Amino acid sequence: MTIKTDIKDNEIILAIETSCDETAAAVIQGGNQVLSNVIASQIQSHKRFGGVVPEIASRHHTESITGILEEAMTKADVSFSDLDAVAVTEGPGLVGALLVGVNAAKAIAFSHQLPLLPVHHIAGHIQAARLEREWDYPALALVVSGGHTELVILQADGEYEVIGQTRDDAAGEAYDKVARTLGLPYPGGPQVDKLAAEGTPDVKLPIAWLEPDSYDFSFSGLKSAVINTLHNAEQRGEVIPPENVAASFQQSVIEVLTEKTKRAAEQYQVKQVVLAGGVAANQGLRHAMENMFASSSVELTIPPFSFCTDNAAMIGAAAHVQWKKNITADWDLNGVPDLTLY
């Protein structure tokens, strides 16, 4: 691309996120000032299907994209001439959904001859921490969401090293499936969290620690164990209080997440730990992380709820790192559903 970025520190970025079922746009200044953060959630529409339907998500994105962008610009009180760059989630995510954001971003960047900054969705979740405080390196991020469960080491700005990830279901996915088994409405993750707070974790469920030195996760066995336990009880005509099932499931998930995070924090001697992603809104997980690092010298950062679930402010925060490194995309930028972290 021929457009030169004039690298300054207080740049204004219009950021777009459409990787799943939220159409989101935000205006971010200098990587940490949120001038606006607008999200159109499609939850009501997908609720009737019990999960996100990719084609429906793509249709909603196309309908609402320019309205959301306009709202973000208006709320931030900026015009196109104030913008220094346009950022967008390149992947991973639903391909049809990603395409809407990517093509919208290219359309704006091209129309106003602005640099185009590609952002990895997980880098966005991690960089939401930047909206809270400056990074202290080395740092460790635990990213937990409907699509991801990852432990990532950061040695410097935007240098991500994935040291652990899920081998099957993401934690959030397991939450949603357990919620469905318990007959809780979609989206089920927060419902399980709420129910767990009322229960006693007295149901025996497995924890998949995997190999002793592994930072990977596995939740499909746990999920199956919940389903089997409920099924077997039903066969015997017994009723296990659902709040106890939720509490036991939640305890198993949280124990493996917090233990591996702690071990990685020690091994890599990190100064900061960040809890990121939609499941960071989970009260049980938040408290467990807070307790785990309460008496340590490690700084624990948990971005506010609105920056943990999918949003565009986090994409703008991650784009700031791209901006400083002058990493721009050409007009052939495309949505990449299985993009690896950069």
Place this chain on the structure above:
Amino acid sequence: MRILAIDTSTHVMGIALAEDDKLLAEYTTNFKKNHSLRLMPAINQMLTELEIDPKQLDAIAVAKGPGSYTGVRIGVTTAKTMAWSLGIPVYGISSLQMLARNGRNFQGLICPFMDARRDRIYTGLYTFDGTYLKTEEKDQIILLEDWLSIVKEKEKPVLFLSQEWNKHKGMIHDTLGDQVRTGDFSMNQPHPESLLALAYEQEQAQPAHSIVPEYAQMAEAEKKWLASKEGRGYE
């Protein structure tokens, strides 16, 4: 008045640019290769060669479907977002009408169609009155068999225009016999300059926010959901 035309609704990707009554540039490819990746580089090259700044555009015309869901979304999203950000309006034009324009000057009925899988087609019926294309039967998705019986009753010559002509010509010939007329390969392919011509004919463009794709049908999941809600089977 400068209008940029965009069509990515089928395997054909086409862009064109007109200034008043002059077609300045047209670029078309016809092969299955990523429109999302190739559209903006193509627009960039066209405008760069013409030395036209995006801000000098006055309107955008886009093929809004029916067609490939993803393809239509790429074109519509690009068109509406460019238009919104430039503060200019959009002409949303039926992808079938765009194809039907290849049959202008034909005296009978013009039937553009696209394959919609499972023996169905996206189609409509148009006539040309010497100046304008008129809609005889609105755009729809329909079983080819049902459509052919509708067309047969018209008892007029029908010009079929389609990229998928060869796939369906047997059944069409068998059903309609000597009613059938066909076009050559160029007539079977949508041309982006048709969008410009049709845009000029339209009285008013739309504000960018309001333009949405015409899918001609609900998403599969929505059809199933409606069927289950109404307590009937899903066919």
